[in-house]
Amino acid sequence: MKTVLHITEAFGGGIQTALCSYVRSTAEDPIRHLLFARKRKQDDIDLAFEELFSEVQTVDGSLLTFFKNARKAVLQTQPDIIHLHSSFAGFLGRYLPKGNAKIVYTPHCYAFERRDISPSIQRIYMTLETLGLSRIDLVAGCSKRECELALELGAKKAIHLNNYAEIDSISFTSGTAPKPNTHGPFNVVVVGRISPQKDPAFLLDTLINLQLYPEGRHVTLHWLGGGPPEMEKPLLDAGIKVSGMIPHTQLMQRLNDADLYLHTAAWEGMPLTLLEAAKLNVPMVLRIIGATQNLHYPFMVSTPEAMAKQIVNFCRRPDHPDYQQSLEAINATFSAEKQRAALNTIYGN
Known part of the structure; x- marks a missing residue:
């Protein structure tokens, strides 16, 4: 021992x-x-x-x-x-x-x-x-x-x-087929404490670019987490729903109910929320940073403009098989x- x-x-x-x-x-x-x-x-x-x-x-x-x-x-x-x-x-x-x-x-x-x-x-x-x-x-x-x-x-x-990521609750549908929502509206989430590390400005710029597309009208952005009032306010003013800090079990339920997960952080080790989303089979769009650059995940971006475009592509074809195949590869790794x-x-x- x-x-x-x-x-x-x-x-x-x-x-x-x-x-x-x-x-x-x-x-x-x-x-x-x-x-x-x-x-x-x-x-x-x-x-x-x-x-x-x-x-x-x-x-x-x-x-x-x-x-x-x-x-x-x-x-x-x-x-x-x-x-x-x-x-x-x-x-x-x-x-x-x-x-x-x-x-x-x-x-x-x-x-x-x-x-x-x-x-x-x-x-x-x-x-x-x-x-x-x-x-x-x-x-x-x-x-x-x-x-x-x-x-x-x-x-x-x-x-x-x-x-x-270990998902404890039997009510979650990890390991099953993708979510059936193919027509919208689409529930798109970011997870984590609102801080410079998670880069809320990147999400705000993504929203500005998303609003240039007609598909943007069918997307509701949620930030699952909270932070200082001065960092929450710009998100709320832009129409992004902010949950505040919530218990982990409730957070996982909200993530499980999402149609698409966005990872906007400017720096990380290896983000567990990304792995939790993958375990729940929630399609993802990931920002390219040091921690994610070696993932070989197909839906990765380096700019807010590119992230907005990926959200639009998801809205147009949420049932694309590449999402499920990519999530299976993440879970195996x-x-x-x-x-x-x-x-x-x-x-x-």
Whole structure:
């Protein structure tokens, strides 16, 4: 039995979902998963994670408090594997007492990939990623690009640890045929916290271009998520329906009811909402960014104009077989079986 201590400074959204999936996909393997996480006010924690992990410890407060308590957790548990998640935990974790443990680091999107900071700040973040990197035994990147970036930074080794989406509710129709709506109106959704990362301006520009086509009259745009009032207001003013932050189960039901999913984010690790949409067989149009560029998915765009055109093409032929075939390929690539195999390789089982 190997003990893995997961340490994360950010335990909301995708990281929470990813860590829970690691536990589930290796449930039949001799691995004992422990969790040490910092709770932040902005993190949405609504999954029943405490029953999954063998032990859970959470802390509030500053990064210094987080580091001190993480150090205590390592000394108390003496894990075989220390698995660091997110850039802050990845940096601080390099200075934890290692002993005989193997240190694994999953960035879940490097901080220097952000596009809402200046080039000089990006360079600082990139430099910080190289400090103490020799103490990291392996980078488990959640996308192929993340692995490539790790090796460019000087990592000893990088292995792709694919995310996967697990849809729990039996009321969802994952694995079945596409939605039957072929005449509209069409329910088109974006999912996530409204933030610079998710790039609501890209969606607003997409809507402007969509309104140039007659098909635009048959589309209702929904943003499933919420954010600061000053970021929600432009969306609402443009006629986009904003749900506000909702529980994950309700979010999945709303996503399941959608006709088309749009991914507009400017940067990501490997977005789990994309994989959840694919698992629910919701056709998708994806923005080309580092995390998605290696997906070989046919409905990908780099501009709002191109995204609007793809929405129009969907309205004209929502039953096109390429949508279903592409979703099946995504689901085969990002599966629980492949994640389990990757984790066993990473942890040395």
